[in-house]
Every structure is written in structure tokens, then in C-alpha cells.
Amino acid sequence: MVLDAQNSKISINGCILIAPSELVSDPVVSKRHPIHHMTWLYFLTQINTFDVFVDASVNCRPTGHSSFSDKVRVPAGAFGHAPPIVPRDSERGAAPWVTTPCAAPRPVPAVSCDRAPFSTCPGTMASSEDDGAVDEKETNNRRRNRGAIATAWLTFYNIAMTAGWLVLAITMMRFYLQKGTHRGLYRSIAKTLKFFQTAALVEVGHCAIGIVRTSVIVTGVQVCSRIFMVWFIASSIRQVQSEESVILFLVVWTVTEISRYSYYTFNLLHQVPYFIKWARYNLFIVLYPLGVVGELLTIYAALPIVRRTAMYSLRLPNKYNVSFDYYYFLIIAMLSYIPLFPQLFFHMLRQRRKVLHGEVIVEKDD
Numbered sequence: 001m002v003l004d005a006q007n008s009k010i011s012i013n014g015c016i017l018i019a020p021s022e023l024v025s026d027p028v029v030s031k032r033h034p035i036h037h038m039t040w041l042y043f044l045t046q047i048n049t050f051d052v053f054v055d056a057s058v059n060c061r062p063t064g065h066s067s068f069s070d071k072v073r074v075p076a077g078a079f080g081h082a083p084p085i086v087p088r089d090s091e092r093g094a095a096p097w098v099t100t101p102c103a104a105p106r107p108v109p110a111v112s113c114d115r116a117p118f119s120t121c122p123g124t125m126a127s128s129e130d131d132g133a134v135d136e137k138e139t140n141n142r143r144r145n146r147g148a149i150a151t152a153w154l155t156f157y158n159i160a161m162t163a164g165w166l167v168l169a170i171t172m173m174r175f176y177l178q179k180g181t182h183r184g185l186y187r188s189i190a191k192t193l194k195f196f197q198t199a200a201l202v203e204v205g206h207c208a209i210g211i212v213r214t215s216v217i218v219t220g221v222q223v224c225s226r227i228f229m230v231w232f233i234a235s236s237i238r239q240v241q242s243e244e245s246v247i248l249f250l251v252v253w254t255v256t257e258i259s260r261y262s263y264y265t266f267n268l269l270h271q272v273p274y275f276i277k278w279a280r281y282n283l284f285i286v287l288y289p290l291g292v293v294g295e296l297l298t299i300y301a302a303l304p305i306v307r308r309t310a311m312y313s314l315r316l317p318n319k320y321n322v323s324f325d326y327y328y329f330l331i332i333a334m335l336s337y338i339p340l341f342p343q344l345f346f347h348m349l350r351q352r353r354k355v356l357h358g359e360v361i362v363e364k365d366d
């Protein structure tokens with residue numbers, strides 16, 4: 001990929017993306033942040049505000065929309081200091097790319113954001129003469145657009161969750177140091193764990209109302225699978241509580257959540273210590289598989305108990321005339337890790353590339 005700051009061009013895979021002339025002639029675009037505004041332009045395109053032209057004369061891969069059927073990655077470091085914007089699925093326009101130069105670009109609306117009212121919105125363009133001031137203004141715009149109440153709530157939520165998981169970590173360490181065994185450890189933390197893990201349901205709401213830019217589905221799968229582990233396995237089946245696998249996923253979750261929520265907190269305050277960012281976006285590479293192993297081994301250990309006791313199962317005949325076998329449900333739950341876990345893991349790998357390597361990753365829906 002080639003960035004041509006002077007001519008406001010981004011060339012990806014040999015295809016050159018050119019800004020509509022209105023934007024190129026904008027003094028801010030042409031003099032100050034040409035490439036930065038190309039990012040805006042690019043994403044505005046995703047919400048159908050502009051056309052972006054792909055110069056078909058330049059050795060483009062297959063013409064038409066399919067020329068961008070792969071991922072298009074743009075290193076965000078090239079766009080100045082403003083953080084990259086990744087559009088949510090719903091914002092990716094149906095056919096934003098054109099492969100031949102069009103007629104005049106559509107007029108630029110004053111505010112071009114069609115996102116949820118609290119969301120970060122790339123709607124305004126800075127016009128200050130000073131580079132730093134321009135970036136500052138844009139950062140402030142993003143902050144303002146999320147809304148002070150939403151930011152205050154997220155900060156409170158993340159601090160509370162960091163504190164909760166720290167309490168869990170300290171309780172577990174103290175228990176182990178005092179008793180020298182993991183037996184009984186789960187019971188000592190069960191209430192706190194249930195409270196803080198269940199509170200994570202709020203995060204699905206954050207995504208749904210658009211105050212954080214994460215998919216509801218990804219967050220929903222992650223949070224619900226954890227809640228299921230806590231309420232319907234570890235807390236319901238006492239016999240599994242002393243399994244080593246329970247301790248494995250508890251330790252893994254605790255380390256993950258302390259680094260995750262503290263990262264979010266510092267991120268909201270715009271002061272992230274590097275080691276926290278590093279921990280958030282590297283530890284999961286080891287912790288995620290370990291967590292999955294812990295969870296699966298625990299469910300596996302629960303299977304014979306569930307079969308013996310027929311817990312949470314409904315046998316026919318009954319007044320509802322339905323049958324449900326929790327044993328088979330657990331087997332299906334275990335199998336569902338096969339398609340679902342890779343999705344979460346690769347989502348995190350993409351987040352990692354975005355945050356640590358400054359790549360904006362846009363996946364074409366088609």
C-alpha cells in the first residue's frame with residue numbers, strides 16, 4: 001500500500017483511491033492532513049456520504065466491487081494522531097466503491113453521521129491552522145459525540161469492574177496462601193464472581209446503544225458463555241467446584257479482566273500505560289486457549305453428574321409436553337466452542353493489529 005500525502009491518494013493493492021475534488025481542494029485536506037482526511041473520506045463513504053473513486057487505469061485487481069473483496073488495511077499511523085475509526089457492520093455501505101471516475105461528487109452535508117446518538121461520529125471536519133489544534137479538536141469531537149454522561153458512566157463501570165476483579169484476585173491468592181489448597185476456593189469467591197461476571201451483561205447494552213464500538217453478537221457470545229459457566233455449571237454443580245480446571249479458568253478470567261477493564265479505564269482517560277495496552281492485546285493469545293481448556297474440562301467433568309442427577313432436565317410425560325435433556329445440551333454447548341471460539345479469537349487478533357500495529361481493518365461484507 002502506498003500513501004501519497006501530497007496528492008491525497010491512498011493506493012491499495014495497486015488501486016488508487018482519490019478524494020473527490022471538493023475535498024482535495026479543501027485547504028485542510030490539501031495542506032494539513034490530506035491523508036488523515038482521506039480516512040474520514042473513506043469512512044464517510046461507508047455511510048454513503050461520498051463516492052470514492054478507484055482509478056481503474058492503475059493496475060487494479062479485478063474491477064468492480066470485488067476488487068476490494070478482501071480486507072483493506074490502512075496503517076493508521078499514516079493519518080496523523082487521530083485514532084482510526086472502524087465502521088460497524090451496519091455502517092458499511094452496500095456498494096460504496098466505484099471503479100470508474102464518476103460525475104461530480106455528492107454535496108457534503110454539514111453533519112454526516114447517521115449513528116446512534118451517543119456514538120463516536122466522524123461527522124465534522126476541523127479547520128484550525130494549527131496541526132495540533134486540528135487533532136485536538138477532532139479528539140474532542142469524538143469525546144463530545146459519545147456524550148459526557150456515557151463517558152462518565154463507562155469510566156465508573158470500568159473502575160468498578162477492575163476493582164471487582166482485583167478483589168477476586170486478592171481473595172483467591174489469600175485463600176490459596178492460607179489454606180494451601182484450591183479446595184473450597186470456589187465457594188469463597190462464588191458470590192463476588194457471580195456478581196461481577198453477571199454485571200458484564202451491561203456490556204451487551206453498551207454495544208447495543210452504541211456507546212462502545214463493538215459488535216453486540218461478539219460481546220453477547222463472550223458474556224453469555226461466561227455467565228453460563230458461572231451460573232449453570234460451576235455454581236450449580238458443587239462436585240465440579242474442586243476441579244483444577246475451575247481454578248484454571250478462574251485465574252485466566254481474572255488476569256484477563258483486570259487488564260481489560262483497566263485498559264478501558266485508562267483509554268477513556270486518554271492515558272494508557274504501555275504495559276497495560278501490551279497486556280490487554282497480547283496476553284489473550286495464551287489466555288484465551290487456556291480459558292477454553294479450563295471451561296471445556298469443567299463441563300466435561302460435569303457431564304456424568306448431570307446424567308446421574310438429571311438436573312435441569314425435563315422428561316416426558318409432563319404437563320408442558322416438552323422434553324429437555326441438560327446432558328445433551330451440555331454436549332452441544334461444548335461442540336459450539338468449535339465454531340464460536342475461533343471467531344472470538346480472531347476478533348481479538350484483529351483488535352490487536354488495530355491497536356498495537358495501528359491498522360484500520362475494514363472487511364467488505366461481500
Ligand SMILES: CCCCCCCCCCCCC[C@@H](O)CC(=O)SCCNC(=O)CCNC(=O)[C@H](O)C(C)(C)COP(=O)(O)OP(=O)(O)OC[C@H]1O[C@@H](n2cnc3c(N)ncnc32)[C@H](O)[C@@H]1OP(=O)(O)O
Pocket residue numbers: 154158203206212213214215218219221222223224225226228252253256260264265267268284287288289290291292295333334336337340341344348351
Ligand atoms: C448459553 C449457552 C452458552 C454455550 C457456550 C457457547 C460457547 C461459545 C464459545 C465462547 C468461548 C469463550 C471462552 C472464554 O470465556 C474464555 C476466556 O475468556 S479466557 C480469557 C481471555 N479472553 C479474552 O481476552 C476476551 C475477553 N473479552 C473481551 O475482550 C470482550 O468480551 C470481547 C467482546 C471478546 C472483545 O472486546 P472488544 O470487541 O470490545 O474489543 P476491544 O477491547 O479491543 O474494544 C473495542 C473498542 O471498544 C471500546 N470498549 C469496549 N468495551 C469498553 C468499555 N467497557 N468501556 C470503554 N470502552 C470500551 C474499546 O476501548 C475499543 O475502543 P477503541 O476502538 O476506541 O479503542
